[in-house]
Structure formats: structure tokens, C-alpha cells
Amino acid sequence: MEPAEVEFLAEKELVTIVPNFSLDRIHLIGGDLGPFNPGLPVEVPVWLAISLKQRQKCRVIAPEWMDVGKLEEIRDQERKEDTFTRMPSPYYMELTKLLLNYASDNIPKADEIRTLVKDTWDTRIAKLRLSADSFVRQQEVHAKLDNLTLMEINTTGTFLTQALDHMYKLRTNLQPGETAHSQDF
Amino acid sequence: MSEAYFPVGPGLGLEESFLSLDDILMSQEKLPGRAETRLPRLGFALGQGTGAGDAITEGSKLEFPLWLAKGLHDSKRRIISVQLPNIYKEAWRTVLSADASVVDLHKMGPYYYGFGSQLLNFDNPENPEIAQAILQTFISRFRRIMDSSQNAYNEDTSALVARLDELERALFQAGQKELNDFQSWEKGQASQITASNLVQNYGKRKFTEVDG
Numbered sequence: 001m002e003p004a005e006v007e008f009l010a011e012k013e014l015v016t017i018v019p020n021f022s023l024d025r026i027h028l029i030g031g032d033l034g035p036f037n038p039g040l041p042v043e044v045p046v047w048l049a050i051s052l053k054q055r056q057k058c059r060v061i062a063p064e065w066m067d068v069g070k071l072e073e074i075r076d077q078e079r080k081e082d083t084f085t086r087m088p089s090p091y092y093m094e095l096t097k098l099l100l101n102y103a104s105d106n107i108p109k110a111d112e113i114r115t116l117v118k119d120t121w122d123t124r125i126a127k128l129r130l131s132a133d134s135f136v137r138q139q140e141v142h143a144k145l146d147n148l149t150l151m152e153i154n155t156t157g158t159f160l161t162q163a164l165d166h167m168y169k170l171r172t173n174l175q176p177g178e179t180a181h182s183q184d185f
Numbered sequence: 186m187s188e189a190y191f192p193v194g195p196g197l198g199l200e201e202s203f204l205s206l207d208d209i210l211m212s213q214e215k216l217p218g219r220a221e222t223r224l225p226r227l228g229f230a231l232g233q234g235t236g237a238g239d240a241i242t243e244g245s246k247l248e249f250p251l252w253l254a255k256g257l258h259d260s261k262r263r264i265i266s267v268q269l270p271n272i273y274k275e276a277w278r279t280v281l282s283a284d285a286s287v288v289d290l291h292k293m294g295p296y297y298y299g300f301g302s303q304l305l306n307f308d309n310p311e312n313p314e315i316a317q318a319i320l321q322t323f324i325s326r327f328r329r330i331m332d333s334s335q336n337a338y339n340e341d342t343s344a345l346v347a348r349l350d351e352l353e354r355a356l357f358q359a360g361q362k363e364l365n366d367f368q369s370w371e372k373g374q375a376s377q378i379t380a381s382n383l384v385q386n387y388g389k390r391k392f393t394e395v396d397g
Contacts, residue, residue, distance in 0.1 A: 170320040
């Protein structure tokens with residue numbers, strides 16, 4: 001999977017916007033959106049919010065967690081614990097990037113938020129590497145990856161699965177005779 | 186998804202993977218051994234003697250390619266005997282168990298893992314130790330490969346991969362691809378639409394030019 005595809009999935013998340021136009025309810029395959037009234041907040045998917053924002057038809061209201069105080073708390077919590085903590089949104093990285101790129105004028109302290117999210121991300125990736133290494137070193141057979149987000153899995157997924165694949169085969173070499181002499185074509 | 190060609194991975198076991206290019210290349214690696222009987226008309230195939238009918242005398246020391254050694258090896262008839270290449274011997278196994286990450290596996294045989302797994306075919310009494318050594322080598326080198334492949338962004342990686350064997354290089358490439366994809370997404374380059382590789386290459390040579 002490519003990061004762009006993960007971002008595409010993230011665009012289905014809902015954000016609140018305040019439109020400055022009025023429009024009746026619109027009916028889409030994914031569900032009904034609206035009605036849009038000037039000044040009245042309404043929930044829409046991120047892709048629509050960005051599109052409207054680019055045409056200056058709305059103001060984006062940042063998600064509740066996208067706030068310096070809350071993110072500092074999350075970052076500290078993440079640094080303190082050995083396991084992965086629960087993220088406020090399964091797409092926190094993608095949403096931060098999308099919203100800060102297209103609607104940074106509606107989000108207070110955008111730069112600080114960017115840094116905080118990046119710090120949290122770096123902490124989590126370092127943890128992921130560390131646990132992957134100890135997983136391989138101790139030759140474990142399964143691991144529980146609670147609270148990992150799709151983007152995080154995606155940055156190391158291919159590498160890790162390939163490595164584990166090799167390791168599995170090298171380990172079957174240890175038990176000669178039990179290996180099946182067959183091949184899949 | 187974006188690539189036109191998916192390489193088949195190495196078999197990495199007692200059987201090689203028929204469709205894997207890596208395994209085909211690996212199977213012609215040389216293996217030291219000795220002829221236990223007279224081998225008529227094989228002198229030519231092994232580069233000894235000139236005439237097509239030359240035989241190899243009993244007891245002569247030879248280097249077989251792996252595919253031939255596998256074919257000639259027979260535990261009952263003892264046509265040839267096979268020795269372990271140095272890297273799989275006790276002395277090197279000790280080195281590898283001390284610190285595997287400093288060993289230049291590419292120099293010691295670019296297909297360390299695949300070739301080592303194939304050696305288990307030859308009923309060597311040291312087989313369990315060899316299999317264990319190969320597995321442990323992989324495990325202790327894993328961290329270094331993971332870290333270097335996922336941190337080296339925009340730099341020359343030739344120094345990093347110089348000591349890796351072919352299997353590890355493929356892993357390294359997988360890690361690099363993930364890193365590069367993520368970085369280009371983060372910088373916003375992923376949203377730019379670019380021409381597919383296939384189309385770009387297509388433009389380089391037109392059929393009309395070849396014909397004309």
C-alpha cells in the first residue's frame with residue numbers, strides 16, 4: 001500500500017465545517033450530506049471540506065484533539081509508556097497533514113501542532129522498531145499491535161513481513177525431514 | 186502495484202524455487218569436493234581436460250557447481266563427496282556467533298542464506314549447527330538492516346549494502362522503498378501526478394525508428 005492510498009482512506013473521516021453558502025441536502029453514494037446553511041456548523045468528510053475550503057466556501061473547525069494542550073499530553077503519555085498509547089484518531093497523521101496544508105489559517109498554532117504530531121509519530125516509530133527487533137531476536141511467533149495506525153503499519157509492513165518470511169523458512173531448515181518437498185507454482 | 190514486474194523470491198530451503206532468478210544464479214556457486222569414483226566424460230563439464238571424452242580420476246579434488254553437486258550426490262553410492270565452504274565451517278560459525286553484523290557476507294558468497302540452506306541436502310553431520318548458525322546470523326543482522334534501510338534517506342547507500350548478501354539487499358530495498366514513499370508523501374510529492382514508468386520508457390525507442 002502506498003501512503004497516498006492511506007491518505008485516501010483518511011479522507012473519509014468527518015470534520016466540522018462552517019459553510020458560508022446555502023445548499024440543500026446532497027445525496028451521495030456514501031450517504032447524505034448537508035443541508036448547508038451560512039454560519040451553521042455541519043459535519044462533512046475531509047475531502048469535501050478541503051474542496052470547499054480551497055474555493056473559500058467554508059471555514060474548517062479543527063477536530064477536538066488538534067489542540068496544543070491535548071497533543072502535548074498525548075506526546076508525553078506516548079514517551080512515558082512502553083506500549084503504544086491510543087491515538088485520538090486512527091488517521092491522526094494524515095488528518096494533521098491534510099488540514100494543516102489546506103486550512104492552516106483556521107487552525108490556531110498550526111506550526112506547534114505540526115511539531116507535536118511529528119514528535120509523537122517519531123516516538124511511536126522508534127517504539128515500533130524496537131519491538132520489531134526484540135520480536136525477531138526472541139523468535140516470537142505472534143505479536144499484538146494494539147493502537148497502531150494504518151500509516152504506521154504501512155511504513156514498515158513490507159520490510160517486516162519479508163524478513164519474517166525469510167526467518168520462518170530458515171527456521172524450518174532446523175527440522176529436516178519435516179519439510180514438505182513441494183513447491184507452489 | 187506500481188511495478189510491472191514482481192521478482193520471485195528465493196526458495197530458501199532444501200528446495201530452490203524454480204522461478205527465482207536469485208536461486209538460478211545461486212545454483213552455479215562453486216562447492217569444493219572430491220570425486221569418490223571415476224567419472225567418465227565429465228572432465229569437459231568441470232573444465233578439466235580438453236577432449237569431450239576425458240574422464241575424472243578417482244580421488245581428484247574438484248569444484249562442483251551446486252546444481253551438479255546436487256545431481257551427483259547420492260548417499261548410498263558415494264559418487265562425490267562435498268566439503269563445506271569456509272564460511273559455513275566451525276571457525277566462521279564462531280565468528281558469526283560473536284558478532285555477525287561486521288562480517289562481509291557479500292564477499293563470503295553473495296548467497297549466504299540460500300546456499301547455506303542448500304548445503305543441508307548433503308547429509309553433513311554438522312547440518313543442525315549450520316542451520317542454526319544461518320538462522321542466528323539473520324537474526325543478529327536484522328536490526329542493522331532495518332535501521333539503515335529506514336533511515337538512509339537521500340544518501341548514497343552503496344556503503345550500507347556493500348556487506349549485505351543478496352537476500353539482505355532485497356530486504357534493504359524493500360525498506361528503502363517504504364521510506365522513500367513515506368517521505369515523498371510527507372513532502373506532498375505523492376499528490377503530483379507523474380507519468381507511469383512504463384510510458385516513460387516507451388517513449389525512448391519507437392518501433393518506427395527500429396524498423397527504419
